[in-house]
Amino acid sequence: MQSTKLHFAQALTPDGWREGVTVTVGLDGMIETVVQAASGEGATQISGIAVPAMPNVHSHAHQRFMLGLAERAGPGVDSFWTWREAMYGFAHRLSPDDLEAVAAQLYVEMLKAGFSVVGEFQYLHHQPDGTPYSDPAEMSLRCLAAAGQAGIGITILPTLYAFGGFGGQTPVEGQRRFINDADGFLNIFESLSIQARGHLLRRTGISPHSLRAVTPDLLARVISGIPEDAPIHIHVAEQVKEVEDCLAFSGLRPVQMLLREFALSSRWTAIHATHMTAQETAGLARSGAIAGLCPTTEANLGDGIFPAVSYLQEGGAIAIGSDSHITVSPAEDLRMLEYSQRLRDLTRNALAGGPGQSTGRRLFEAALGGGAQSMRQPVGAIAPGYRFDIAVLDSGHALLAGREGDAALDTWIFSGGNALVKDVFVAGGHVVKDRHHAHEETIARNFRSALRRLAT
Template sequence: MRRLILDHALLPDGWAENVGIDIDGGMILAVHANASADGRERIAGIALPGLPNLHSHTFQRGMAGLAETRGPEGDSFWTWRQVMYRFLGSLTPDDVEAIAAFAMMEMLEGGFTALAEFHYLHRDVDGRPYADVAELSHRIAAAAQETGMGLTLLPVFYAQGGFGGVAPTEGQRRFINDVDSYARLLEGARKAVAELDDAVIGVAPHSLRAVTPESLRDVVPLAGGGPIHIHIAEQVKEVEDCLTWSGQRPVAWLLDHAPVDRRWCLIHATHLDAREVKGIAMSGAVAGLCPITEANLGDGIFEGADHLAAGGRFGVGSDSNIEISASAELKQFEYSQRLKHRARNVLARREGQSTGRSLYDRALAGGARALGRRIGAIEAGQRADLVVLDAGYPDLAAVSGDRWIDSYVFVAGKAAIDTVFVAGNAVVRSGRHIHRETIRARYGRAMARILA
């Protein structure tokens, strides 16, 4: 058993001092406010529950910055996608692992302690399956093992190139499975994470444009009780194409034709009408928001204020990993709403409430639901995942309580992070991952080869 005492900690019922936590097997057994320090390891600073990252494609960390040159007229998400296809054309399994480890390291340094990896790179560069169909799932699991990242692995089902069963393109050849081969991939993925503590497997139909109604119907039960994630309504063109195909908007179609419930995470859900906003909230599904990526790709602005007013749930993810910071994702979400509504503190629940605290609490709860793991709170029965802020950091030193979170989210960001624990183990100290130099060097070698 490991016994810690935290100077300050955010507990489910509020802030507390001298918080003793007893940890065994990575789980919190007990929490004691105003505990004695006798026999405990003191952790200085301000302890928050670690934030879940509910959506990432780790391999895209390697292409960050490569699509920032203006293309032809109409440069958009769809032209960015062509850059992505070219980038992944030569990635080896070693490259995938090196990039994933670097991205996970940055996530941990940036305040994320658990990850839902929406993993759609499955095949070799020529589109043939590896000898082990789950080869690249093993590489994601190896990166999680090395970095200490808590993992929900979501192998992606991707079978079509567009709505109505359009054939996939050459650029999508590394993603493709039918239902039978996907079932084998899932079984291999379960073996890949078997050595990780508390890992979860879910399923991820890529999007309505990448599946048929029949294959979606067949894939969803493969989740069992695990999470189900899907890209939905990210782009205006996607909404228009779905209307042409089905006569319905994407979220409306999904709510009418799939058993959407609390296991589901609807990624982006950027373009919604009033019925869809209400439908997501009533279903219990989580809206999976990636505000930095959504801004980078020009997706649009999520209906955040209406979603929360309807009782909707959300969490945040780093998606394309153009910038990796838990606090920056929350800040971008709030700032997008300020721009949309020309107002301030849009996402706080009531007068007098801290906007940073409201964002953080909701992202903890929504992220934990989306990952299907026992995370998101400093309490007995939860994983011991903690982000400890430096109480002496200039922007935090003169404030207290919820103002700490406001200063972290809106001002200091990840520079204020001192120590990060995952399952009771310190994986970041003094703001740097304990294996940073090794992981960084391997990533640098991989990128030098890829971009040569």
């Protein structure tokens, strides 16, 4: 067998937009060569505009099945905390089969939107009554199986969840499926690491749920039991009440506590980090950690607005995730990130970075780089040494008529969205072809069956 050659009329490379790009992909799915201004002779011609596929760094797959079911007002003031109680009720109903069916459908939707890697922040560990499964990693293993069905890359991030509030408070009843001690959690991590070892598309890390759900001592113990390069994702400063509770307990704000207790680095991803002071914003940006932003979910939950303008000015790294999956679209999350800044500051092109620069291009490339770093996956560029994870925009679509380069990218992000994604490759495999996934009918049928079971 030989390497595969693919030719694109236009592609976004680390050198910028280039015409006539021929990419050679090895049998291992990695890019061997990229030749610009090539004729494409002897290569498979792929119509459209090639861009690196986007990593999705924050997913709670089990929440996908409740889409549209938490948009009815309650008797009092609705908030993140009332939504959380509703989510607990839904989460306690999923079986392993249900989770696999829901996750597989979600992962197909991610691929069709232009994502190629998912970071699964998975905390639904045990049976509904809190009893461990015979394999304590059962639910996370089902997410790996779902990723295999879909053909998406995955960084599986089992969640360390031990307490119900700051200072080691007793968990509430709704959290019974989530709870582990250090040894139980490390057993789950080891089981998943075995499944990921040597696998082209799998990586393993951890996700301490939040500073509410772990103590610094517990987290330090767990970190000492995992490889030094394993990624660490943590929710932090998502809600004002969380900040207030942390201050009442410790005299510190959540990001302050995180920066004080741990040596943050590029292996850390701070999910949300919505409510920060200017000093915290600069400290997180300079730490090398990635801010894992989920703008559509953050808007849906009423979390607040991330200080993206100042964070990027401080040199901070960002990535995006679809979190509770109200929508699944890298374009929509990047758009929401920019629009939130415009609404707050009464301006336009808030995150463009300078006169004449494309806002979409700056956000897209920032999220690519931060996402690859967060996922510890060799993706994010059309260049030798990277995996061939590519999304192809439909240059024949009416919205892209007469547009190329940054104009096409801006049109995708700020107008066209998922409808402009025509093809997606993961590790050289053509997983979405002309907007169709080879297994989408079977996966959708299983998903519908799961929804019907869960509705009874």
